[in-house]
Amino acid sequence: MSIHLDHAGIAAIPVGGAEAAASCTPWKASVVAELAEVVSHEAVNSEYRHLVLGCGPEAAAALPGQFFQLLCPHPLGEQPFLRRPMSLYGADPDRRQVEFLYKVTGAGTRGLDTLKIGDRLDIMGPLGTGFTLDPAWRNIVVVARGAGLATLAPLARAAKANGTHITAVLSARRPDLLVSVELFQSQGADVVAVTDAEASSGPANVERILRRLIADGRCDAFFTCGSSRLMRVQQRLAREFGLPGQVAMEQQMACGIGLCYCCVRDFNVDGEIVSRRVCWDGPVFDLMEALP
Amino acid sequence: MSIHLDHAGIAAIPVGGAEAAASCTPWKASVVAELAEVVSHEAVNSEYRHLVLGCGPEAAAALPGQFFQLLCPHPLGEQPFLRRPMSLYGADPDRRQVEFLYKVTGAGTRGLDTLKIGDRLDIMGPLGTGFTLDPAWRNIVVVARGAGLATLAPLARAAKANGTHITAVLSARRPDLLVSVELFQSQGADVVAVTDAEASSGPANVERILRRLIADGRCDAFFTCGSSRLMRVQQRLAREFGLPGQVAMEQQMACGIGLCYCCVRDFNVDGEIVSRRVCWDGPVFDLMEALP
Amino acid sequence: MSADVDLSVSIGGLRLRNPVMPASGTFAEGLERVMDFNRLGAFVTKTITRELRAGNPLPRVVERPGSLINAIGIPSKGVPYFVEKTMPHYAPYDTPLVVSISAPTAEGFASLAAELSIPGIAAIEANISCPNIEEDGKAFAMRAESTENVTRQLRAATDLPLWVKLTPNTGDVPEVARAAEAAGADAVVVANTILSMAIDLKSFKPCLGNIMGGLSGPAIKPIVLRQVFQCAKAVKIPVIGCGGISTADDAVEYMLAGASAVQVGTATFLQPAAMTTIIDDLETFCRHREISRVTDLIGGVVIEEADEPDLAWLDPVS
Amino acid sequence: MSADVDLSVSIGGLRLRNPVMPASGTFAEGLERVMDFNRLGAFVTKTITRELRAGNPLPRVVERPGSLINAIGIPSKGVPYFVEKTMPHYAPYDTPLVVSISAPTAEGFASLAAELSIPGIAAIEANISCPNIEEDGKAFAMRAESTENVTRQLRAATDLPLWVKLTPNTGDVPEVARAAEAAGADAVVVANTILSMAIDLKSFKPCLGNIMGGLSGPAIKPIVLRQVFQCAKAVKIPVIGCGGISTADDAVEYMLAGASAVQVGTATFLQPAAMTTIIDDLETFCRHREISRVTDLIGGVVIEEADEPDLAWLDPVS
């Protein structure tokens, strides 16, 4: 259940202890907290913001499905104390950038919303284990809603690099709240948009869409995040058709790195219920083990 | 010992309770907390900053020797919790402005130092009782050091309006740290600058200067703030020559309005030691009652 | 906008126009310059003692993030000064005057309460968080026995409503609250400040002249809220919540935990009109939530079986 | 730059390379990705129990200004899992491993300590802030008697250095510390979290699945610092300070109050490298103040007659 650490060849500078650590041992940090610089910060729609940060090499090496813990600025009159977990939306090791896509919700994200270009944001990561792409998969299906629209987006580029085609079923309350559509399309993915407003986002309709994709041979695996109802649909179909799948889970976090056990969820591992830390054992889990 | 309240004719809006108060009783606030706007903010020298704020009519009606309680912004990594008392440096009822002159010292003043034009600062006041000018006084002597240079400055204009001439003995560590010199001079005051660097600020030399002023008939009363050594010199001379005097005292404050008793000092009232609240019974006290 | 909200509460027979009042030691005439005294639920005075006292050596306060540590002590000018000089300030207002008292012995408490049972005083608040000289200086409110004893003597000495203010520094506040109730208190105030310390890193000296002091302000709210919740379950008399309340939301949280009224202390030092703002915002809160009587909030916390972790928690519509 | 600062301290015979270590429940293998484990004074594990436990219902944490309330509970996979899976993570490092244990009875504590007195474990930290089922669920550390009893049984069961971790929720922490010392503890850890509560104003439900939880973080520092000061005066064994330490300044404040070492908990959640930063800055602090051994800080608070109010305080040069 625990993930083994790989220190090999990762050059990183830990916060605070850089000199001392470097001078007396060969140890190197693979997770760093650093003050990243806001490169751009834009409203995608009335709810979502797209944040691009300049960062160090460790952060920029983050993989799809991994996440960061952001130390959000304090918005007026509020004091978010804990860091906030945020999925990687994009990473560019060459330009040393990471991107996030977030919805303004509570104190932390309201704090993020105050960031201006040139401001500094304390980010900690990359954290957790991300998605795995089997080179044998030709076609995968991505089903996303809510924050899942951000979490699954970096799969688009990774799948393309893997030679895997994506069909992305993207769900939102209204068409104008759909995000990541262009990102998926730019990487050659087919996008099926479903919304509450158009009454197309219900589980029955999504199931119809997915059955058609399976029938057409366009679904070697499921990738999903952000809706437990849609996750259950995929679990049913995965079982029926013997398909693999991965789900990115969310849970409130304190430490983000496996220390505190506040982010646990129950999983069904071969019939046995086991409790796992979303931040450490996930956030990406086997679709069939996830419990809604 | 207690100051009687004068509500008559002062139109003011209390924070928060405006509507309700106005609609059910004829009561009006005379001390308000308001979000004043930074009009200008400049470094006077390496230590002092001059802050001009746009404010409401109550604040702009503040009198020399009164003070405000400023809710300082949090500088990076520090959280000043309490308000900080700051003497009135200038007030302009017509332009609805108040001015402060402060030295960057600790968490609170470092927070003030971050204010930019257009920012808002929560100020509460005017507080305390200020200086009294007897219309009969033709010549007064002002002796100031440290924050006293700010506290005594508004006397310049008030004395001029009263037809009283000021000789201001202004003391600092170095000539470049002297503030308020031009302000006093612009109102027709004579300024005697004494500094540690020039070895002119010692009590013996200041006593010489004051004795000459008394001898020349240029001292009907002392006004002082900011140095206990210089206050003692004036107390001695006042006793010797039967002169009145007023001193503005400082003390750490929490509430600033007489509630908490954290700002007490002992005073010698006709031989009896009494404890008084600097924020409520002062900050201006009879020179002869003050204890160093 | 819907019908008016009834903000009035009754504390052991004493009717208050609303549940918001100052905490002892953080209120005086000066606030009259800031707010209309006729808007408060009650006045609560700084604790007075029979003997004249100077209070503690300076410095008397030190700030910490989100909190204040004070060691003011109880400077007191005695009873005659209080009756002749302080009480008249509050006489013009239609707001009940609650007098906070303290004494070094149970008997001293009782005789002070008797002496202050006079017209113009609406209730006595016994600050029993002070050292009890008959028990080695341990505060009365540290133990149920000494609380019961001092409350019983107070009860015999006065017919005024009797509020007993507890200390948060004991391991079993609800047990102490039960002792106060058993001995005849009309209400308990939960709580005084939490004993604390701060050291100055320049001088290596304690930041307070008195070495230790009491912590107040937003930082202590979760602790005292828990004690109010525990006490409200332990006693039938009203619990008055006090600790870190700065906003109407804080007041509501205390009332949901079981408080019948709240006291506002340190918040007034930061926002002098905090109490009237809280009263206004409390009314707005009730109106928005369609709560017609503020008393409906009291003890309204909803305790259920805990929910299982649920992905739906993350996006309620999905 | 002057000579090296000696940061080492000795806690009841156990030598630590520096006085900074994690607080139980806020440390695990994950931090290895952030810091060099060979730099810490010690490892302290999450509390383990003999029985398998699931921990508390969710939500398990809620934030407040400057603080965190947690009700994680003690999810535990039992002793074999700990010995076979957890201990090997720490084996490669030259840093003493302190194992935090808990049990519902004094006898349970003792047998667990005996079982864990094995090579690779440098000390036992007994987390006695947990409910004692033999005393109606009241935590052992709430009372001196139960503390003395459990410590005595632990002492008889193990030859390892024995640290006893106290609760801050009792009225007399120094008395409990004395009981631990009398029964043979080698050190006391002061303290665990402060029992607290928070209510959600949308749902009116408690914010935590467990209803109440423990407060930690900067907000509690003044309270626990006071308890460390009181305990250090009450006992001769080392006191390990724990509560709200985020910076080297906080660590110094604790050491001046009497702590021989410090534990860092919640701060790590905000700055994962907090402990190594504190170690570096502690060294810098000592160097600047020309303190050659960090042990010179221990109990170094300067208690004098209080100064009279002095105008000179305001402008030291005038």
Ligand SMILES: Cc1cc2nc3c(=O)[nH]c(=O)nc-3n(C[C@H](O)[C@H](O)[C@H](O)COP(=O)(O)OP(=O)(O)OC[C@H]3O[C@@H](n4cnc5c(N)ncnc54)[C@H](O)[C@@H]3O)c2cc1C
């Ligand atoms: C692994 C992971 C990845 C995430 N990725 C994204 C993303 O890419 N884009 C995005 O908009 N949001 C994402 N979230 C949710 C995000 O962490 C924020 O918590 C959420 O947006 C609200 O935070 P807030 O401070 O604005 O709200 P508040 O109401 O102030 O939050 C209060 C507390 O609840 C927690 N919380 C609230 N909502 C959530 C949630 N949905 N999931 C987990 N914890 C929550 C907060 O972290 C905080 O501890 C992710 C969450 C997790 C666990």
Ligand SMILES: Cc1cc2nc3c(=O)[nH]c(=O)nc-3n(C[C@H](O)[C@H](O)[C@H](O)COP(=O)(O)OP(=O)(O)OC[C@H]3O[C@@H](n4cnc5c(N)ncnc54)[C@H](O)[C@@H]3O)c2cc1C
């Ligand atoms: C009535 C009055 C008028 C004042 N007028 C001025 C002025 O016009 N210009 C100016 O520069 N300063 C003035 N001061 C001092 C000012 O209030 C600040 O406290 C001081 O400048 C340092 O605050 P800080 O937050 O920067 O320092 P910190 O070290 O963070 O202060 C810590 C605590 O000590 C208190 N404190 C520190 N120094 C003083 C001091 N000298 N007097 C009182 N309390 C202090 C602070 O208010 C705070 O509570 C005045 C003080 C009083 C009482």
Ligand SMILES: Cc1cc2nc3c(=O)[nH]c(=O)nc-3n(C[C@H](O)[C@H](O)[C@H](O)COP(=O)(O)O)c2cc1C
């Ligand atoms: C400066 C100060 C003085 C106080 N004096 C008294 C007092 O005289 N009597 C008393 O019972 N409580 C006194 N208290 C405690 C408060 O009444 C209140 O119980 C405590 O501050 C917690 O509330 P808060 O967090 O809203 O301030 C004092 C508190 C402060 C901050």
Ligand SMILES: Cc1cc2nc3c(=O)[nH]c(=O)nc-3n(C[C@H](O)[C@H](O)[C@H](O)COP(=O)(O)O)c2cc1C
């Ligand atoms: C999430 C969390 C889990 C904790 N778990 C334990 C535990 O298992 N055993 C224990 O003795 N203390 C536990 N504690 C208490 C800490 O060890 C420490 O005593 C407390 O948090 C105060 O220190 P801090 O303010 O530095 O966090 C826990 C604290 C937190 C925040």
Ligand code: FES
């Ligand atoms: S958030 Fe701390 S263990 Fe996952």
Ligand code: FES
């Ligand atoms: S500062 Fe509160 S009484 Fe003066």
